[in-house]
Amino acid sequence: MKKYVFITLLFSMMTISTQAQWFDLTENKERAVVGFNTGLVGYRSVQDLSSSQTWDLSDVGVGASIAIAGFYADFIYVTPDHRFDSHIILGNWDDHSAFTLNAGYQFPIYKDYVFVTPMIGWSRVTTGYTEGSDVEIDFEAQSIYHKYHPTWHRDNFNYGAGLTVVPCKWFEINATCTAHAFYFGVALNIMNYN
Numbered sequence: 001m002k003k004y005v006f007i008t009l010l011f012s013m014m015t016i017s018t019q020a021q022w023f024d025l026t027e028n029k030e031r032a033v034v035g036f037n038t039g040l041v042g043y044r045s046v047q048d049l050s051s052s053q054t055w056d057l058s059d060v061g062v063g064a065s066i067a068i069a070g071f072y073a074d075f076i077y078v079t080p081d082h083r084f085d086s087h088i089i090l091g092n093w094d095d096h097s098a099f100t101l102n103a104g105y106q107f108p109i110y111k112d113y114v115f116v117t118p119m120i121g122w123s124r125v126t127t128g129y130t131e132g133s134d135v136e137i138d139f140e141a142q143s144i145y146h147k148y149h150p151t152w153h154r155d156n157f158n159y160g161a162g163l164t165v166v167p168c169k170w171f172e173i174n175a176t177c178t179a180h181a182f183y184f185g186v187a188l189n190i191m192n193y194n
Contacts, residue, residue: 028070028106032191033172035065039183041078042098042125061098065174065185072117072162073103074176076183080130080148092129095148099124100158100181117162123180126150156180 041061063076080095104119128150136145160178167173170192174185 028108030191031067031069031106031189033065033067033187033189035067035074035172035174035185035187037063037065037074037076037174037176037183037185039076039176039181041076041100041181041183042096042123059096059098061181061183063100063183063185065187067106067187070106071103072106072119073101074185075099075101076181080128092131094127095130096125096127097148097150098126098180100178102158102160102176102178104162106164113166115164115166117164117176119160119162119176119178121158121178123156123158123178124153125156125180126153128152 038060041059059078059081061076061078063074065072065074067073076099078096078098080097081093100121100123102119102121104117106115106117108115128148130146130148136147156179158178158180160176160181162174162176164187165173166189170189172187172189174187176183176185
């Protein structure tokens with residue numbers, strides 16, 4: 001059902017304006033965009049059949065995106081909750097992580113103001129434990145972190161689409177919805193700083 005709603009939404013976007021310019025790829029030739037993303041990753045519940053445990057892996061992650069001449073790639077990552085928790089010292093803490101990597105192509109649908117990006121990619125969700133007594137120190141970054149030990153993972157094919165709105169020539173706002181992530185971002189078009 002979600003697939004049909006998603007496809008219907010994409011096709012309805014084609015009728016945004018009678019001036020819609022699908023496949024006018026000349027808009028992409030002067031675009032070099034770098035961005036920052038944040039949102040939910042791994043929000044579907046997963047079940048480990050061997051132990052009958054179910055995890056709800058909704059968590060906020062951060063990532064980055066890049067688009068050059070219309071070719072788009074992004075990633076978003078959720079670090080384990082207790083990895084940088086300085087208050088835990090002993091014991092093992094249930095934890096999880098998630099990672100999504102996507103690639104696609106941006107199609108301008110309304111001049112150079114609105115772009116839609118169909119994308120495919122890969123997603124990994126892990127569960128495990130963070131060991132409180134296993135502490136590592138990074139002297140250069142001046143941080144302390146605990147060792148995360150994944151005990152289970154699932155790799156998934158990821159698919160979805162992104163919508164980009166360009167309110168001014170150098171700034172962009174992105175919203176992306178895929179099968180395993182939902183996130184927003186801001187980006188700068190570095191080719192338009194002249």
